[in-house]
Amino acid sequence: MSTHQPPMPQAPAAAPDWQAAPGGPYPGYTSPIPVVRTHLGHALASEWTKIRSVRSTMWTIGVFVLLVVGIGLLTGALVEANSDSTSLSGENPLSFGFFGLLLGSICIITLGVLTTASEYGTGMIRTTMTACPSRARVLAAKSIVFFALAFVVTLVTSGFVAMVHASLLGNTGARTPTGGDWFKATVGISLYMALLGLLSLLIGSVIRHSAGAITIMIGVVLAPLVLALFMVTESLDKLRQWLFEYSIPNQLGVFYANSLTESGPSGWDPLWIMIGVTAAAYAGAYALLQNRDV
Template sequence: MSTHQPPMPQAPAATDWQAAPGGPYPGYTSPIPVVRTHLGHALASEWTKIKSVRSTMWTLGVFLLLVVGIGLLTGAVVEANSDSESLSGENMLSFGFFGLLLGSMCIMTLGVLTTASEYSTGMIRTTATACPSRGRVLAAKSIVFFTVAFVTTLASSGFVAMLHSSMLGNAGADSPTGGQWLKATVGVSLYIALLGLLSLLIGSIIRHSAGAITIMIGAVLAPLVIALFMAASSMQKLQEWLFEYSIPSQLGAFYDNGLTGSGPSGWDPLWIMLGLTAVVYAGAYALLEKRDV
């Protein structure tokens, strides 16, 4: 008597995810679409980071409070205690200098935290795993941070400039020229954004938030403090150089009110900061390629 044999199981049909012979991984291809990553992906990642962390909200919030608050207070005091004769020939936009000088500390702090905080939390390992190209990561951080710092500074400095123009114009001050408007808004915003980018690069080099912030604050304040104690006549030239090329003096040059009558003027401080940032960027990139995360 014959017995019924059950049908033998057949091999499953080839599916779409099985690779054709000769592929990069013979026998398997991921069902997830694979695309070649580029700078745009790194930019999207860094933008997500910078808008998600609380440090961005706090530092930029304090920056806006300082720039607008001090600008409003300064404008009100000058308007109440000046007349058209005392304001004649004065660049009314220059009173925005004080708020921006203090506010630059916030931009520098955010710049340091953009890079150094990832080393303290260990997030840099995840970043390096997702994007092994370290140069691309540094470029993406730099572009995103510079854009955020520039736009924020431009909006706040432009608002304060319009505020002062309205308040002091009513007091009889001369109207600023187009060149003065450009330097007091776009020029000073580019300078502060570059100063923040320099802080970002120092944070990448030092890899320690507190240390990098201390270095940047020292770079702003130390030249002035050191120069004040140089009383000897033999050190007069060095004292003048420290005054002329200190960051507060360069920042004041955008308002034509540097600490001294000589030194950088016009757009010179912007080119100085651009060259310094480029040199530090090259050093940060070289160290990033050589060191472990």
């Protein structure tokens, strides 16, 4: 008669290498993928990848360059062809870059709005916020990437047009631009345009609707000037004058010493005004982003 032998006790299997020691942050598991604490640099890389990989960026920037360079060169050629050696006596030859930049501002506005509002239209904003739960970091990354892109593109195009105008109109009696003229017509105007686009980005974040935000920003650019043109009564004279002075087109003209009025902003005043308006819009967009669902 055979006797049943109980199984011999066996040593417990060794824990796999991927298991964490007891008492760790996640007992029983350690990710094989290195865990890296995220920071603003990661958000900037993500936003740069997004903004350079969508078609709207290439289209809006392409049209912007075409308008600024094309209209700038055409204006310079027409002025040079219809001028003699004294026609532009004492004029700043760089001021003719104003016309292309005024139309090109619509492209900067459009790209700024699409940088934020388009994500709400497609639902991509949920993925963005999941990957980066810090909403302040997301808004900051979008703002920095867009501002840098708008500034560089505007600086290159406005600088090219300015050099062409200075060379082309040298025999028309126009004065030689000073260092201050060059700085304002390139760096100054580029900062202003980038801030205008950043303001559009923030309005897009607030409105969350591309068409609506673009319409609002085009109204901000054109409506004051158009309204002022129809205010012909004496009782509205002060309001008409104020609208002329602080309209976006007039503020752009100030960078070329081409103001529509004798009073109002001068020097670097338009840049400080735009910085103040953009800062207020940023505070509002941040507050709404923190308190609204995506």
